[in-house]
Amino acid sequence: MNEPDFDPQPLALDSGRGNAMTVDVEEYFHVSAFEDHIDPREWATMPSRVEASTDRILSLFEAAGVKATFFTLGWVAERQPALVRRIVDAGHELASHGQNHARAFQQEPAAFVADITRAKDVLEQAGGVAVRGYRAPSFSIDRRNLWAFDALAEAGYTYSSSVFPGHHTAYGMPDAPRFAFRHRPGGLLEIPITTADLGLRRLPCAGGGFFRLYPYALTRRLLERVTRAEGQAAIFYFHPWEIDPDQPRISGLALRTRVRQYLNLSRVESRLERLLRAFTWDRMDRIFPVDAPPETASA
Ligand SMILES: [Zn+2]
Numbered sequence: 132m133n134e135p136d137f138d139p140q141p142l143a144l145d146s147g148r149g150n151a152m153t154v155d156v157e158e159y160f161h162v163s164a165f166e167d168h169i170d171p172r173e174w175a176t177m178p179s180r181v182e183a184s185t186d187r188i189l190s191l192f193e194a195a196g197v198k199a200t201f202f203t204l205g206w207v208a209e210r211q212p213a214l215v216r217r218i219v220d221a222g223h224e225l226a227s228h229g230q231n232h233a234r235a236f237q238q239e240p241a242a243f244v245a246d247i248t249r250a251k252d253v254l255e256q257a258g259g260v261a262v263r264g265y266r267a268p269s270f271s272i273d274r275r276n277l278w279a280f281d282a283l284a285e286a287g288y289t290y291s292s293s294v295f296p297g298h299h300t301a302y303g304m305p306d307a308p309r310f311a312f313r314h315r316p317g318g319l320l321e322i323p324i325t326t327a328d329l330g331l332r333r334l335p336c337a338g339g340g341f342f343r344l345y346p347y348a349l350t351r352r353l354l355e356r357v358t359r360a361e362g363q364a365a366i367f368y369f370h371p372w373e374i375d376p377d378q379p380r381i382s383g384l385a386l387r388t389r390v391r392q393y394l395n396l397s398r399v400e401s402r403l404e405r406l407l408r409a410f411t412w413d414r415m416d417r418i419f420p421v422d423a424p425p426e427t428a429s430a
Pocket residue numbers: 155157228232268269
């Protein structure tokens with residue numbers, strides 16, 4: 132195997148720029164854990180819920196005075212271009228979650244390049260702004276597909292937020308730096324999702340199912356360890372379907388998938404309202420130096 136070198140270069144960052152609030156804009160039926168239950172050809176016939184939920188998120192952010200980064204699926208942007216426009220007009224950063232929610236490490240390089248290129252085109256046309264950031268579906272960049280960082284740079288992206296730097300049943304890169312790094316000198320900027328360092332293990336503390344699982348106070352305490360004790364920027368993420376308790380339920384799921392998907396959906400919106408006011412949040416591109424081109428960046 133001609134595997135690209137993994138020689139991570141941690142990025143020195145001025146502290147005090149705040150933390151990044153991010154949203155992965157997708158439908159409730161795009162979730163990777165449903166891939167054995169829903170044929171993508173059925174997506175177009177399923178009731179769409181993403182627009183209403185994302186509009187509620189825009190209202191929550193406006194009320195709290197928060198700007199954020201929206202990693203949006205090209206599939207959604209093709210069908211709801213007006214929603215993409217509203218995200219941009221509200222002052223948020225538009226970024227890419229790929230076109231069809233295919234996990235990066237399950238694609239051949241050529242298919243991955245086609246997916247990220249199309250998503251970037253679709254989003255830029257819908258939003259009328261340049262798209263620089265990418266988040267892989269289900270944090271699907273790890274030791275299996277480091278080539279994806281170079282593919283993203285060649286497609287015109289300047290940063291990624293696609294690595295979970297810990298252990299998980301479906302993904303993860305436990306030996307990756309916990310904070311922003313380039314995978315080799317001059318490589319693409321990667322901004323991993325935030326984990327708390329508990330010594331023997333890294334605990335996810337920055338959104339998704341863990342935000343629904345943990346009591347709010349635990350999430351807050353773990354994030355404070357990162358932002359105050361370590362002086363680092365936290366990266367938080369959630370999905371529009373996580374504030375939509377009335378979404379149609381997918382039948383036939385394994386118990387673990389069902390719990391991960393539907394646990395505490397009704398609590399997310401009020402927890403978010405508290406979280407938005409407990410920390411300082413901003414767009415990814417205002418916290419990290421995403422303008423530095425990957426090939427010329429100094430380590
Ligand atoms: Zn996703």
